[in-house]
Amino acid sequence: MDLRLVEYFVAVIDHGSVTRAAQSLYIAQPSLSQAIRSLERQLGVQLFHRTGRHLVLTSDGEAFAEPARRILLDVDRARGAVQDVRAMDSGRLDIAALATLAAHPLPELAGEYRRRHPGVLLNIIDPGGSTRVVDEVRRGHAELGLTRLASAQHKSSLIAHELDTQEIVLALPPELAEALPDPVPLDAVAGIPLVLEFTDTTTRPLVDEVLDTAVQTVAVECANRQAIWDLVAHGAGATFLPRHLAERELEGVVLRSTVPEIWHSVGFVHRPGPLSPAAEAFLAVAGISVPTGPGGETPALRETAPPGRRARRRPG
Structure with missing residues (x-):
């Protein structure tokens, strides 16, 4: 259904005649009359009794009047919501x-x-x-x-x-870092106990995709990121993290670059x-x-x- 036809129908009701409604809508009177007839054909009912120049709502027209107003109100609200989203006021x-x-x-x-x-x-x-x-x-x-x-x-x-672009570094407890060179060769990682995630979330992809066979000793597998950081801080093993994140979140650990570096x-x-x-x-x-x-x-x-x-x- 064309919303313009619904708008025209409500305008005729509000203004009491086709002539005044056409003037308020800035369209020609014959065009408005034709639009009302088109709406009646779409609905399959007669909306107005035509008595000379006057239009009187039929029972079907009265039944459609309130839903028509709700349709126009809902459309106005929808348009307002879209405008709010476009204006970044909501969404x-x-x-x-x-x-x-x-x-x-x-x-x-x-x-x-x-x-x-x-x-x-x-x-x-x-x-x-x-x-x-x-x-x-x-x-x-x-x-x-x-x-x-x-x-x-x-x-x-x-x-x-x-x-x-982030550097991935090895975060180690101090006691593990003492025995390792700085930076740490990747082949030396094989002898380091690691704390890794057992799901594809954070550090495990770094190991699987970059280190591959260099990782041989997994001391702890854990699904919780904060728990992994705490385990490393308490000496359970080492892990791999972006440098900026490790510097900000981990205390009392040693951060080492690798050879080759991981970016x-x-x-x-x-x-x-x-x-x-x-x-x-x-x-x-x-x-x-x-x-x-x-x-x-x-x-x-x-x-x-x-x-x-x-x-x-x-x-x-």
Whole structure:
């Protein structure tokens, strides 16, 4: 049903005649009369009794009057809601984030975002691992994903924006660090008891993908990130973490680079096509400008570095 016809019907009721209703709507009287007849054909009922120049509601017209007003009111409310979202006065943004990135840099970004757009609800989920973050975005369960970009490169349906480059270091209790050189050769990791996650969430992918056969001694497997940090701090073993996270969260431990060094590129991924205003605004907080092509479509898959931000690179 054409909403304009409903609007015309209500206008005729409110103004008492087709002539006055047509004047208020700035349309020709014959056009309004034709519109009313079209609405009657669509509904399959007669809405007005026509007596000369006057229109009187039929019983069907009276029955339709209140629903018609509700339709127009609901449409006005819906339009207002959309305008609020466009103006960033309301709305919701779903972000899937890797656990380590949910600890940093996501809190800083989310805090600044909330200061700029307090009306938008942020829903941040940890689906468990970089691959699952990518899958959540690809399936449309989250609009943005914050993850290691290496996991997103094979997903040709996604677009990636680099945010930073992180060094992965070995966090050790002091007693374990005493017997090791600085930096630690990867082949020396084989003799170090490690505390790792047994799910694909944070440190385990780092081991599986980078260290592979170098890891031979797993002292503790644990699903809780904070528990792993506490275990390392109390001497149960060593673990792998992004340097900035280890420096901020772990006390009383020794951080060692590896030989060769381990670096990961991290950033946001999203599906092609226009993003919601909320998602565009979040990327803007991160210093990322989303390019758009003709018709507002986002160009094909590519990795972009945010303007105005230099990702921390591996020395040399």
